[in-house]
Amino acid sequence: METNLTINSTKHRLDLDPRTTLLDALRHHLGLTGSKKGCDHGQCGACTVMVNGRRINACLTLACMHDGDEVTTIEGIGAPGNLSPLQEAFVREDGFQCGYCTPGQICSATAMLEEIAEGWPSHVTDDLEGKPALTTDEISERMSGNLCRCAAYPNVVEAIRKAAGESA
Numbered sequence: 001m002e003t004n005l006t007i008n009s010t011k012h013r014l015d016l017d018p019r020t021t022l023l024d025a026l027r028h029h030l031g032l033t034g035s036k037k038g039c040d041h042g043q044c045g046a047c048t049v050m051v052n053g054r055r056i057n058a059c060l061t062l063a064c065m066h067d068g069d070e071v072t073t074i075e076g077i078g079a080p081g082n083l084s085p086l087q088e089a090f091v092r093e094d095g096f097q098c099g100y101c102t103p104g105q106i107c108s109a110t111a112m113l114e115e116i117a118e119g120w121p122s123h124v125t126d127d128l129e130g131k132p133a134l135t136t137d138e139i140s141e142r143m144s145g146n147l148c149r150c151a152a153y154p155n156v157v158e159a160i161r162k163a164a165g166e167s168a
């Protein structure tokens with residue numbers, strides 16, 4: 001089935017079995033192995049990418065459902081020598097150990113900071129009127145879909161807070 005995707009600003013025309021997930025299209029058909037397969041069941045967040053600016057689990061959606069969409073993977077967020085502010089903060093704050101969850105954490109956090117900038121409330125936001133404060137509870141809640149088997153959570157939260165220009 002022909003599927004056209006714009007991935008990290010590059011157009012791709014793929015001929016895929018319609019059962020191919022977006023994650024498998026990225027990893028196996030395009031060689032973009034930055035997005036990781038942890039559970040393949042929507043439980044761990046290792047496969048998080050952005051589609052049209054919104055974060056999703058790439059293992060839970062079929063590539064053919066995204067014909068014409070713009071996909072951003074970790075490869076499109078930054079590269080060695082040209083890291084995004086979040087990537088730099090993860091390095092500086094020790095926001096990872098094995099690193100397997102990290103591409104998903106950074107894609108998720110990148111979109112999450114946009115959601116906060118747009119004033120989207122979360123389950124733990126007290127004030128529904130203004131921009132949500134980047135408290136530990138707020139960041140933890142918003143990043144709860146991204147699991148880390150190495151339990152680097154405190155440093156992940158700190159990296160996100162620092163990248164957003166906020167101090168503890």
Ligand code: FES
Pocket residue numbers: 036037038039040041042043044045046047048057058059060
């Ligand atoms: S691999 Fe997609 S959520 Fe775990």
Ligand code: FES
Pocket residue numbers: 095096097098099100101102147148149150151152
């Ligand atoms: S750094 Fe190892 S799973 Fe998160």
